[in-house]
Amino acid sequence: MKKLLITGASGFLGWNLCSIASNYFKVSAISNRNFFNLPSISVRKCDITDYQQLKVLMISEKPDAVIHLAAASDPNYCQTHPEETFKINVTASSNIAGLCSDLKAACVFTSSDQVFDGKSPPYKENDDTNPLNIYGQQKRTAEQQMRSRYENVTICRMPLMYGKAPQWAKSFIQPWIGQLQKGNTLSLFTDEFRSPLCASDACRGLLLALEKPGEIFHLGGPQRISRYEMGMILLETTGFPQTLIKPCKQQDVPMAAPRPSDVSLDISKASKMGFCPGTMREKLKTILDLQNTDTDF
Ligand SMILES: NC(=O)c1ccc[n+]([C@@H]2O[C@H](COP(=O)([O-])OP(=O)(O)OC[C@H]3O[C@@H](n4cnc5c(N)ncnc54)[C@H](OP(=O)(O)O)[C@@H]3O)[C@@H](O)[C@H]2O)c1
Known part of the structure; x- marks a missing residue:
């Protein structure tokens, strides 16, 4: 079996x-603050900002491939830090x-929508970038620095993702479910559109x-929908009352990081390599069925 090293393995997507x-x-996983155990996976702690630590780990692991997920992934935190x-x-x-170049290892990087x-969705891989x-x-x-260090780096631009999560990490639906369980609205x-993707499909x-x-691939979900519509699908699949979701506009909620209004992704290139994600309604239903209507995911 080939060896795969996963950074950010303790995060929401990494755990999946x-x-x-x-x-x-044969998976080796890197975590930083959150240590965890999964059967048949070797987990090592490493702060990837410590170059010596990272280098020693990667040279000793000698992976055939690396999927680099580790990140400071909260846009508001990045804006203030x-x-x-x-x-x-x-x-x-x-x-x-x-280091992947030195080791001649395949390398996939998770970038973002x-x-x-x-301003001009849906976005294809060659469209101009202009982050807000x-x-x-x-x-x-x-993306630019990684490609200049190693031309074989594969860039996957990811959309908003949801799915099962461990206790110490979360996707955007866990806090929503937490609020709904408390009966909070x-x-x-209604004016922010994304192409949400289930973690298993990601x-x-x-x-x-x-x-x-x-x-470069855009690994978006199959639908362009607003956050409000995502909430309504969540209510429909979990059975919480419809009255618990209210529409609002981006400008009603001040946030540190400015948000683009519609970064839905065109996934036709990824579809050609066999990427075939399910809709949010289908995927939430599957997760809930698997968990026997237990909403604690
Ligand atoms: N979730 C989304 O909707 C979304 C959307 C677009 C793109 N992405 C991208 O997809 C990737 C995975 O996202 P996610 O939601 O799974 O993120 P996440 O839950 O926030 O997890 C981040 C991971 O990065 C690790 N990490 C952070 N700083 C580190 C450091 N200094 N050294 C080593 N590890 C460090 C964390 O380790 P510890 O927890 O052990 O400290 C954790 O495993 C990220 O690159 C993110 O930018 C995510």
């Missing part, structure tokens, strides 16, 4: 990827690309992308 990828690879998050999102990413300004917030700028700089934007897309060195 570890269990799916272990069916196909630009220097600290640059070290994680840009410098460490660039170093990982350099936030590299676009939201610091997180998006850092992801764009990381959610105010959701993981399959990332594993397909490993076979395509040097390419």
Whole structure:
């Protein structure tokens, strides 16, 4: 079995990827503050901003492939802590690309739909980037620096994602469900559009992308929908009362990071390599059926 190293393995997406990828690879996982155990996966702690630590780990692991997920992934935090998050999102990413080049390992990087300004969706891989917030700028700089260190880096621009999560990480639906369980009303934007993707589909897309060195892929979900519509689908599949979601506009909720209004992604290129994500309604239903109507996911 080939060896796959996953950074950010303790995060929401990484935790999902570890269990799916272990069916196909011998997986080594890197966590930082959150240590965890999964059967048949070796987990090592490493702060990827410490270059010596990272280098020793990667040389000792000698992976055939790396999927680099680790990031400061909250746009508001990046906006208020630009220097600290640059070290994680840009410098460490660039170093990982350099080490992958030395080791001749395949390398997939998770960038973001936030590299676009939201003015001309749906976005194709070759469309001009123009990030509105610091997180998006850092992801764009990381894409550029990684590709200049190692031309074989595969860039996957990810949309808003949801799915099962461990206790210590979350996707956007866990806080929503937490509020609904308390009977609290959610105010959701009718004027912010995304192409949401289930984590299990994201993981399959990332594993397909490993076979395509040097390419860029948009791994969006199949639908362009507003946050308000996402909330209504969540209510429909979980059975919470419709009255618990109220429409609002982006301008009603002040946030540190400016948000593009529509960064839905065109996934026709990824579809050609076999990427075939399900709709939010289908995927939420599957997750809930699997969990026997237990909403604690
Ligand atoms: N979730 C989304 O909707 C979304 C959308 C677009 C793009 N993305 C991108 O997809 C990737 C995965 O996102 P996610 O939602 O799974 O993120 P997440 O839940 O916030 O997890 C971030 C991961 O990065 C690790 N990390 C952070 N700083 C580190 C450091 N200095 N050294 C080593 N590890 C460090 C964390 O480790 P510890 O927890 O152990 O500290 C954690 O495993 C990220 O690149 C993100 O930017 C996500």
